[in-house]
Amino acid sequence: MFKYYFEQIHNVEIWPIISLSIFFVFFIGLLWWVFRVDRSYIDEMKNLPFDEH
Secondary structure, three states: OOOHHHHHHHOOOHHHHHHHHHHHHHHHHHHHHHOOHHHHHHHHHHHHHHHHO
């Protein structure tokens, strides 16, 4: 059923590559942020639900 619709889309083979690339860039960026973030920021966010303002 979907094969017919996908055959009608021009350059359909590029979309999985684009999707994988977006996921890969996001995942690598997230890992980079996790390893570069300041430890005090992590502790502040960890204790945020317990802070009373």
